[in-house]
Amino acid sequence: MSYEQATIQSNSQGFRLGVAEKLTLGYIYPHAPVEIIMAHGFVPSLVRARPGVVGAFEASLQTFACSYTRNLFSQRANDQLPPLAALLFPGNTCDSLLNVGDIWRVRFPDDTVFRLTYPAANQGEAGVHFLAEEIRSLSNMLEKAFGLPFSLSEFEEAASLTRQFRESIQFLYASRAILPQVLPYSKLAALIHTFLMSPDQKSVTEVVRAASQAQRSLAKSKSLEPINRIRQQLLKGHLTRLTFAHDTDSPRIAVAGGMIDPGALVALLSAAGISENALVIDLLTFGFKTAFTRPCDMEGDPFESVARSILSSPLEPTQEGLEMRLSFVRDILTNLAIDGLVICEQSFCDPDEFEAPSLEAAASKSGVVVLRLPIDPELSDRERLGVRLQSFLETIKSRNQR
Amino acid sequence: MAEQEKRTEEKVYRQLRTNSLLQQIMFRYMLEGHAASENGRLAWITSGFPVEIPVAMGVGVNYPEQYGAVIGSQKVGPQICGFAEEMGYSQELCSYARSSIGAARYPEKSPLEGLPKPQALLACNNICGTVLRWYDAISEMTGAPVFLFDTPPTQGKQTPHHREYVRQSVMRLIDFLSTTFHTTFSEERLREVGNLSGKGIDLWTRCLKACRNRPSPLNCADRFLAMAPIVSLRGTELAVEFYQALLEEVEGRVAQGLGAIRDEKIRLLWDDIPPWFTIFRFFNGLAARGVVFPADTYTHAWSGSLSGADLVDSVVSVYSNVYLNKGLEAKVDKMCELIKEYSLDGFIMFSVRSCKRYSLGQLVSKELVMERTGVPGVVIEGDMVDSRLFNDAQIQTRIDALLEMFI
């Protein structure tokens, strides 16, 4: 069941059960321990902000809550959330989500709400241990609340699914970084979306199939070797100088930001009449940052191994280390021959709004032109944003012709 | 009676004699900050940071949040925040952060010519997640490295793995300071500083508790000013000296039945940071109507002191359990407790647009506190530094509506 198709079944008496047979556990922050959730027999499903939601937050949230949390809250208040057995909030990722989690519990006391707290510091093994214990305690709470124990075999199955998904999606990302025409960005975004909504064999098969197709179409070109190299380097968080053939006539843009829906970008590009091939790579939470998480190790303690995997995600979820993040972004911009960087900012989002000036400066120093785009889930300013994107692309084109 | 005292007598509020001592102490703090910076030993530090550790290791500290309050009080918030906005920082961000970034950009155009240049930036996220990002921005401008003392938010009782993680943060901090400032850590010295910090906090807490008396010896603005040393000089003799003097004055007022305001009629709780740019006008305006604020949630935030055989464990405990780090429930409990203990008739919640951690959720907490205590409350919206976000007329209308309930 896709996000948009989900039947509206939640109501003010609390969440209802999810799709037949399995309970759905909704999560908001994509760095969720999906393998552990699945090992308890749940379907982990990303709950995302979406357009067309009528604001219904005013009695509970002030207007300076970020546009993302306002949208989620309104979905719940309007009974527009997909059916969920429980909802998982993150802790220590941003102030808005932390507080909204607390408010949610008060306003919707019948909802089953959990919190998973992440380390914000780059504290090595101490961070891994902390997150592992947080995940273990989530696992205990799931068992206690629903009587569904952790199953090692289901964990292994889930870990194998996420591994297949990530390997294929990483390949697709790396391919698009060189030859964006290999797969429309909207297709890439949809594949991630489907998996995050419902990580099952079907959604994984789709991604694997798309990756195999891309591989076949690239087989004759000399691109496979650099693609694999880029993939490995993106995983390591450090790119070196690469030479690869690409179409110098068409602009190459990267998109940075946090919890921006890749689908919203697709809508903006299409409204502005811009080819999706211009968008070479996104660095978004629901895209790149989730895709490039390393698969979890099957050996050893499952909780620790999932924690280690989550903490390997590039640019997130720990907050410390701006310089490291900037240096990775600089690497990407220079080594992937990026002409322009679009920095998306969710309104009232501290992480986006604090980081944007630093990203802008880093990109400008690398000779990359920058467009800062305030964006909210409702795309309330769609036309104006489209016009700004168009003129941004024009600027790049005329620069490239010089 | 001297002319000046006569004039004070006529006012609706009573000035504290210790204010002059406060000014001297804060002036000294400023000079010490400059000296530390010149000697390459200054760290900027957040208000909830375990300051006892850098102090025990001989590192000077300055508090940008407090400097934000200075910018606010001098009514230059919009201008200094504007410098940060010119650099691309959104007007939606914390105005302490914006003003600090703006002042770091143009110290010569800022009050006191800005804070002295730091050699390190020490952020603890027990008050909010913003501090790390703010210090990251300052780090880019000054080259000073950032250290994050991570105290993940707690729910209920602190778990063993939380304790262990924060313990590792303490160890990492000691390493960071040793390397950055070429200094060493001694438990003995930490105990000395911890004792001084505990003494200061104890005296301060006694001043706060004296406000349970009717009339209250201190009003909101008094406490907001008098809290400066507990924020910036915790762990020093200077802070102890100041709070001894303050306590003496406060107890004197209580003994004589003298209130902070002339004619106390309504006792309210204040929630959140104050609007620094109008602090006297705002609270004295209410004082003229007989409204006093014997308690507030902000100045009650400094409570725990370091003690026990395992000092590191004590640091872990005190700094993880700051109530802002414990969420909405803890804040509501705190408000209800203050309303009861200080015999308050109602409360005002200042919804600070800048500060999500402190303010987001007030609409819900207002209802919970009203339900539990039976006293009325109101939420007013504005900002602590950026007066552009403060609509005086709208705020007065809300407050009038609240006060009418007491007539």
Ligand code: SF4
């Ligand atoms: S959009 Fe920003 S502020 Fe909002 S939940 Fe996401 S990270 Fe937090």
Ligand code: SF4
């Ligand atoms: S966001 Fe709030 S708690 Fe954090 S520094 Fe700003 S005012 Fe202080």
